Amino acid sequence: MTDSRICIALDFKSKVEVKEFLEKFNDEKLYVKVGMELFYGEGIEIVKMIKEMGHNIFLDLKLHDIPNTVKSAMKQLAKLDVDMINVHASGSKAMMKAALEGLEEGKIGDKRPLCIAVTCLTSLDQVILDDELLIHEPLEEVVLKWASNAKDAGLDGVVCSPLESKIIHDNLGQDFLTVTPGIRLADDNVNDQKRVTTPAMARELTSSYIVVGRTITGSNDPYTTYKKVYQDFQG
Numbered sequence: 001m002t003d004s005r006i007c008i009a010l011d012f013k014s015k016v017e018v019k020e021f022l023e024k025f026n027d028e029k030l031y032v033k034v035g036m037e038l039f040y041g042e043g044i045e046i047v048k049m050i051k052e053m054g055h056n057i058f059l060d061l062k063l064h065d066i067p068n069t070v071k072s073a074m075k076q077l078a079k080l081d082v083d084m085i086n087v088h089a090s091g092s093k094a095m096m097k098a099a100l101e102g103l104e105e106g107k108i109g110d111k112r113p114l115c116i117a118v119t120c121l122t123s124l125d126q127v128i129l130d131d132e133l134l135i136h137e138p139l140e141e142v143v144l145k146w147a148s149n150a151k152d153a154g155l156d157g158v159v160c161s162p163l164e165s166k167i168i169h170d171n172l173g174q175d176f177l178t179v180t181p182g183i184r185l186a187d188d189n190v191n192d193q194k195r196v197t198t199p200a201m202a203r204e205l206t207s208s209y210i211v212v213g214r215t216i217t218g219s220n221d222p223y224t225t226y227k228k229v230y231q232d233f234q235g
């Protein structure tokens, strides 16, 4: 168990790479994110292994399907007993409610995983919304509306960029979680991300959790970089 609000994205292809990476953290308990690449490559065994090491897990599979299918899938995933899991908010309130029902039905013990909804991916910007997706409302309003739908559906929070955290907290309350990828230290390569801030700015903008991948996993010294991110975020 950890109270860290920094979630390291374990975007690796194999168990071996994950082990090698986590060994650099000297038994420190971490919050880690298992995403599609790792889960599809290694299956549920990777979740079991990381849980046995005592780390908290955000299982980032971003479910998006009709409500009945999402409910059944969540019922299965709940058995993994992870700490946090997610769906796409654009799947509708009915789909998000179904996700929660599945988690409630499948949960181990009396505590279900936190369930959050991805709003607008941090790799999107206003131009992509306008030109490709034909969404002409300001991006911030789209994120707030989808976050509000997630709250109405009973979810615990959303994935958004830190740039939208404050407006979400101001409108939906401080307890509604904002889990924010799109984090870079100054001078880092932003890669495919469009809505990016530093950890310090994410703190100022009230992010509940930050999700950090390549800045840490691609570093020559991941532990030192993690500590740098930690200090920047915690202030």
Ligand SMILES: O=c1ccn([C@@H]2O[C@H](COP(=O)(O)O)[C@@H](O)[C@H]2O)c(=O)[nH]1
Pocket: 009, 011, 035, 118, 120, 121, 122, 123, 159, 160, 181, 182, 183, 191, 193, 211, 212, 213, 214, 215
């Ligand atoms: O909107 C989203 C939702 C999820 N992600 C995930 O977070 C990490 C970010 O990795 P970086 O290397 O720090 O860019 C990655 O696993 C994404 O799948 C996101 O970036 N944006």
